Amino acid sequence: METINKTTHLEDNERLIELAYAEKKGREAFGSNPYTCYVAINSPKPDLSLLSESLLSELAENYDKAFVWARSWDKTIVSISPTQPLGCFLMSTDDIKGKMFVPVMTNLVADQSRLLQGLSRAGVGQLVLNNQETTVDAFMICYFHMLNELVWDLTLDYSNGKDPTEESYLLALIAVKSGGFEVSIASTEDLLKISKNSSRASLRIYGSKINKYVPQVMGAVVTNK
Amino acid sequence: MENKISKKIENEMRQENGVCVACCITLGKQPHIGHLMLLSIAEQMRSGLGSELPIVLINNNTGPRSAGTLLKIALDFDLSVANAAMAMNNGLIEVDEIVGAYRGRLDSSERVSEVEKMVAGQALDIFSVVSKETQEVLRLSGYKVEIASGSYLLNASRKLIDEVGGDWKGTGYTPLVDGKRVVLLEKSGDLTSTGVLFAAVNSLSEMTKSGTVVVVDSQPEVSDANFALSVVATKFKCVQVMGAGVGIGGAVASGTGGEAVTIKEARKLFNEVRPGGNLKKAVLYFTLNNQLSFARNSIDLKDSFYNFDSGDEVMSRLVDSWDKLVEFNQKLVGEVENLALRVGSCSLTNTDKSKRFLEYLQSKASGLLAGEAERVLAESKRVVGGVRQNYYFNQLKTIMNCLDGIVMLREDQFLTIGKMLQFCIDRSGI
Numbered sequence: 001m002e003t004i005n006k007t008t009h010l011e012d013n014e015r016l017i018e019l020a021y022a023e024k025k026g027r028e029a030f031g032s033n034p035y036t037c038y039v040a041i042n043s044p045k046p047d048l049s050l051l052s053e054s055l056l057s058e059l060a061e062n063y064d065k066a067f068v069w070a071r072s073w074d075k076t077i078v079s080i081s082p083t084q085p086l087g088c089f090l091m092s093t094d095d096i097k098g099k100m101f102v103p104v105m106t107n108l109v110a111d112q113s114r115l116l117q118g119l120s121r122a123g124v125g126q127l128v129l130n131n132q133e134t135t136v137d138a139f140m141i142c143y144f145h146m147l148n149e150l151v152w153d154l155t156l157d158y159s160n161g162k163d164p165t166e167e168s169y170l171l172a173l174i175a176v177k178s179g180g181f182e183v184s185i186a187s188t189e190d191l192l193k194i195s196k197n198s199s200r201a202s203l204r205i206y207g208s209k210i211n212k213y214v215p216q217v218m219g220a221v222v223t224n225k
Numbered sequence: 226m227e228n229k230i231s232k233k234i235e236n237e238m239r240q241e242n243g244v245c246v247a248c249c250i251t252l253g254k255q256p257h258i259g260h261l262m263l264l265s266i267a268e269q270m271r272s273g274l275g276s277e278l279p280i281v282l283i284n285n286n287t288g289p290r291s292a293g294t295l296l297k298i299a300l301d302f303d304l305s306v307a308n309a310a311m312a313m314n315n316g317l318i319e320v321d322e323i324v325g326a327y328r329g330r331l332d333s334s335e336r337v338s339e340v341e342k343m344v345a346g347q348a349l350d351i352f353s354v355v356s357k358e359t360q361e362v363l364r365l366s367g368y369k370v371e372i373a374s375g376s377y378l379l380n381a382s383r384k385l386i387d388e389v390g391g392d393w394k395g396t397g398y399t400p401l402v403d404g405k406r407v408v409l410l411e412k413s414g415d416l417t418s419t420g421v422l423f424a425a426v427n428s429l430s431e432m433t434k435s436g437t438v439v440v441v442d443s444q445p446e447v448s449d450a451n452f453a454l455s456v457v458a459t460k461f462k463c464v465q466v467m468g469a470g471v472g473i474g475g476a477v478a479s480g481t482g483g484e485a486v487t488i489k490e491a492r493k494l495f496n497e498v499r500p501g502g503n504l505k506k507a508v509l510y511f512t513l514n515n516q517l518s519f520a521r522n523s524i525d526l527k528d529s530f531y532n533f534d535s536g537d538e539v540m541s542r543l544v545d546s547w548d549k550l551v552e553f554n555q556k557l558v559g560e561v562e563n564l565a566l567r568v569g570s571c572s573l574t575n576t577d578k579s580k581r582f583l584e585y586l587q588s589k590a591s592g593l594l595a596g597e598a599e600r601v602l603a604e605s606k607r608v609v610g611g612v613r614q615n616y617y618f619n620q621l622k623t624i625m626n627c628l629d630g631i632v633m634l635r636e637d638q639f640l641t642i643g644k645m646l647q648f649c650i651d652r653s654g655i
Contacts, residue, residue: 042392044398080400080402102400106397107398135396138394203596
């Protein structure tokens with residue numbers, strides 16, 4: 001009996017993950033992203049608060065391009081650059097300047113709580129990141145995708161059931177930038193529970209599998225609106 | 226400022242200690258005629274820069290291809306990977322077995338890191354048996370070559386990679402960032418090919434006490450390793466010179482595909498036709514005189530190779546090259562003997578070119594005989610009329626062109642010209 005329950009439970013979780021993966025929420029189903037956001041760091045202990053601020057400013061300043069980028073699943077590369085020490089830079093994927101950003105690929109387990117130190121504790125929504133052991137670059141990939149997920153969920157809220165627009169995306173960016181957000185970590189199991197128990201929660205699945213250390217379930221976001 | 230000056234002086238002192246010329250070959254298979262072209266360019270550099278050291282041939286025995294070969298040997302001989310590595314290191318596996326395993330190597334992407342760490346960590350040479358055979362073949366072909374195990378060189382400077390990591394130390398990711406460029410020495414816990422070369426070149430400089438290490442290789446990793454060394458190394462400089470290869474019917478040939486004969490076979494074939502000949506000099510003279518072909522849409526030396534219609538044509542042209550070198554030497558001797566007959570009490574010329582040559586003879590000779598390293602390196606990058614240039618060979622031809630117009634010359638001028646000609650011959654490597 002216990003075995004049957006366990007199997008059912010696992011099947012439920014797999015179904016949840018499949019559903020989350022299939023749920024596009026107004027975003028492109030296929031195709032490559034015409035834009036890339038390079039998150040430049042200069043040490044394995046980056047200041048996520050500063051980088052979040054930089055990301056939201058960069059996206060708000062280029063909200064028309066950023067909207068297309070977010071709708072195409074916010075391609076993000078955690079990198080180092082000889083000319084940009086710390087910050088986020090949205091560029092055309094074909095831009096040759098992108099070659100100056102070299103992807104970071106570490107294999108040391110990151111201290112997640114240390115990385116999250118100094119981040120705000122309240123705001124317009126919550127990012128709950130997977131606490132599975134991972135590297136700093138993989139953790140940052142999760143963090144930025146979840147932050148973008150929060151912005152996208154708010155974009156949908158501001159769209160009032162219609163197709164999301166550049167304007168609603170900008171409103172969402174402003175709300176997150178001015179209102180802040182809360183960040184915490186949880187196990188995959190708990191992330192799935194959050195998704196199951198709240199209609200305002202959404203999971204984000206790592207589909208590209210480029211970085212082998214990124215957990216399949218990157219995290220969940222819950223909007224407070 | 227003071228620091229910069231002292232570094233400069235230190236660099237100059239190191240440069241006096243000599244030049245080490247190196248190239249890299251994976252000795253999982255026997256080197257072929259394309260590698261002989263590469264070695265000829267290395268020999269041009271060694272001679273041209275007046276290096277007294279042998280050419281150092283770095284045996285690439287770390288990395289994915291080596292790991293794949295080791296895993297195949299372990300499978301074929303039913304050995305553990307550690308025991309297979311030890312057997313290969315100790316020369317217990319025959320050359321044919323190694324070459325067969327290299328050609329049928331396993332796709333080892335999952336275990337590359339593990340195998341690489343073991344091979345490099347213990348400085349094992351899993352291609353030792355091919356290395357030993359190659360050393361002997363090259364010696365018999367006339368080359369002054371020392372084969373160095375890549376894993377040994379890597380092991381000797383592995384710590385340097387950790388030291389330059391700065392904040393990234395211990396993360397499995399080692400970038401070197403400086404102004405305009407980022408070079409990765411390590412990612413995801415594995416050394417990049419740039420990182421391996423970086424360590425190897427550093428070890429070479431330390432072991433040979435050379436102020437300059439010239440790496441003859443067209444791979445971009447060499448340029449990246451040079452850059453990385455320029456950021457961290459203060460005691461020597463590293464210079465990249467583009468390599469060379471062969472093509473058959475317009476496509477770059479390889480030994481694996483069987484299009485290019487091995488050096489061992491080439492030596493045998495050459496000696497059958499020209500028993501008293503010198504294969505090394507034949508190939509070198511060939512590279513001094515023959516046109517390069519280029520990969521499509523490129524005029525870059527890094528995309529160049531010497532093209533032949535067939536494998537047979539390679540050998541016939543190398544034999545022809547030897548005959549031409551003999552002819553060239555005879556002509557040179559004849560011209561010097563003829564010039565000796567014109568030694569007199571004053572100098573007299575019948576062309577402007579020869580007149581200018583004698584007028585500036587002393588200053589030209591003092592520059593030339595002092596060794597002109599920068600010019601040798603600069604000229605090696607130039608291609609004129611499809612032919613790769615060599616500074617001293619060009620100087621030799623220029624001097625010979627001026628001899629005809631000399632009607633009479635003083636004895637001291639004759640002796641100076643003789644010294645210059647001999648110097649150019651030695652430095653051309655012919």
